[in-house]
Amino acid sequence: MSAPEPPGGRTDGPATAPRTAPDIDPNLLWRAPDRPRRGRRPAFTREAITAAAVALADAEGLDAVTMRAVAARVGAGVMSLYSYAPDKGTLVELMVDHVSGELLPPAPLTGDWRGDLKALAHRQRAQMLRHRWLPAALTTQRTTLGPNTLAVVEHALAALRPLPLDGAAKLEVFSLLTGFVTAQVSHELSRAAATDSPAGAAAAARYLAAVAADGHHPELARALAAPGRPRTPEATFTRFLDRLVDGLDAAPAAGTAG
Incomplete structure (x- = not known):
């Protein structure tokens, strides 16, 4: 201090x-x-x-x-x-x-870095939903690494050991993961606190349908015509997390300029 x-x-x-x-x-x-x-x-x-x-x-x-x-x-x-x-x-x-x-002791690593990283993210989400002030605390002040936080970071780095990334890149991955969870939970909490009326939701749906049909937004029209997916907070979080973690396979190897 x-x-x-x-x-x-x-x-x-x-x-x-x-x-x-x-x-x-x-x-x-x-x-x-x-x-x-x-x-x-x-x-x-x-x-x-x-x-x-x-x-x-x-x-x-x-x-x-x-x-x-x-x-x-x-x-x-x-x-x-x-x-x-x-x-x-x-x-x-x-x-x-x-x-x-509360994230400790972490679950034993399985050797499947994707599964281990996703399991950590789900535990982080559950932790932030228990302590709804936590996302705001993480985004409104710069926090240091206390002993419990260090243990979580150590676990995440160990999970990422199979990836061909250097140490700095692995720390960035952990930061990216925590930032993603924080942002998603913040959005989830704000949506839960919102009071969207049925009339307002119906009006928004009509507006999007009209925009999709005006011929000026063909990509949006195709996207809106795609089959729907479960929209519960848990299902949405899982889909986004899968895209984020699975995309790490495309990350540059250690020593690659970026």
């Missing part, structure tokens, strides 16, 4: 602006003791604080997570929490890594 904010500069409001890399020093965040080195032993731990913040976000959303609200949940004074997380951004870092532990 960088130097903690001065007390006058802290706020308990939601942190929505992206964080830059110098904001958090991962050496201090992940390798330092989980409790203050001085003073008497506190009645709570960083793990308890993080779990309380996760429970609050699960129940009320990420904006509800404030230092004051989390302190109330663990029965601590607000100022005492700053020894563990000097600001909300750091607390979110802890939360992200905490829920990443």
Whole structure:
């Protein structure tokens, strides 16, 4: 972490602006003791604080997570929490890594890199649906790699071992996969929250039918005339994931310029 904010500069409001890399020093965040080195032993731990913040976000959303609200949940004074997380951004870092532990221990690798990668993506989707604040947390601030996240990355890299890609490319594949899952779950959640009326859906269908029939969009007309596919969120996610992962066969081998 960088130097903690001065007390006058802290706020308990939601942190929505992206964080830059110098904001958090991962050496201090992940390798330092989980409790203050001085003073008497506190009645709570960083793990308890993080779990309380996760429970609050699960129940009320990420904006509800404030230092004051989390302190109330663990029965601590607000100022005492700053020894563990000097600001909300750091607390979110802890939360992200905490829920990443749900992906562990990963299923044993089968040697089928496609199947192993797809299984990881499905677990990520289930995790994000349990913690609906997680996609926003991953896209509104730059997160570091805590111990649980590192274990997931290690598993993904091991799954990709059969691919003729160098290490940097394999890290990019993992980033691509996680970005895909995050985007799909974000879309899924926003669609679930939308209130499309039957009349609105019917109007949209009529509009597309008219556009397809106007003679100016032949490719769209052919696409709309194709047989329908299951449109449940799970089925759609699986189809998109299959196209993404299976397409990695066409990725350039290590050392190829790109």
